[in-house]
Amino acid sequence: MIASLRGIVLHKDLDRVILECGGVGYEVMVTANTASRLPGAGGEGRLYVVESFGMYGGGATLYGFDSPSERQLFETFKEHVPGTGAKKALEYLDRASKSLPDFRRAILEKDEKILTGVFGFTKKTAEKLVEALKDKLEAVHVSGAEKVTRAAGADLGSGSLTQALAALAALGYKPSEARAALQSIAEEHGGKDLPVEQIVRQALKRL
Numbered sequence: 001m002i003a004s005l006r007g008i009v010l011h012k013d014l015d016r017v018i019l020e021c022g023g024v025g026y027e028v029m030v031t032a033n034t035a036s037r038l039p040g041a042g043g044e045g046r047l048y049v050v051e052s053f054g055m056y057g058g059g060a061t062l063y064g065f066d067s068p069s070e071r072q073l074f075e076t077f078k079e080h081v082p083g084t085g086a087k088k089a090l091e092y093l094d095r096a097s098k099s100l101p102d103f104r105r106a107i108l109e110k111d112e113k114i115l116t117g118v119f120g121f122t123k124k125t126a127e128k129l130v131e132a133l134k135d136k137l138e139a140v141h142v143s144g145a146e147k148v149t150r151a152a153g154a155d156l157g158s159g160s161l162t163q164a165l166a167a168l169a170a171l172g173y174k175p176s177e178a179r180a181a182l183q184s185i186a187e188e189h190g191g192k193d194l195p196v197e198q199i200v201r202q203a204l205k206r207l
Contacts (some may be wrong), residue, residue: 081128101145
């Protein structure tokens with residue numbers, strides 16, 4: 001069983017890399033976040049790996065992760081979320097990797113608004129993740145600080161745009177770009193107060 005790979009990056013794009021280790025090139029499926037942390041072609045990279053085998057035979061597909069905690073979360077998705085295979089688990093991880101500490105906290109606190117507004121899950125998927133993982137993530141340890149400030153209520157009134165701007169900045173978006181997206185949303189809704197999670201969700205579609 002392959003647990004990790006370290007070698008030269010031959011190629012990478014948003015969802016896969018080819019890593020040459022000991023003269024053998026391994027194709028590894030990754031999230032966009034993991035790919036962004038690897039060096040370009042010719043650089044040395046390391047991935048923590050999970051092997052997955054298809055239900056109907058065939059060779060193994062390798063899935064690679066930047067850290068052991070990401071690998072553990074991937075396996076938790078695959079093992080405990082109903083109807084989730086390796087490919088879907090990687091899609092979930094791709095969204096969660098915007099901020100693993102915030103994702104973990106949202107699941108533990110059953111905060112579906114953060115899961116939909118910040119991470120972009122549908123309401124149905126957020127409900128499914130909370131139900132499946134609420135008792136599973138206590139044992140999953142992730143590094144880093146939380147980025148997203150929790151809202152006190154569903155509707156933040158006149159402060160909702162400010163809260164949305166802070167959330168987008170915490171996720172790495174440039175303030176100028178985030179402000180432009182938020183201004184467009186405000187104009188589209190005629191200045192009407194909206195729940196902050198709705199504003200963030202709409203802004204993410206424009207950024």
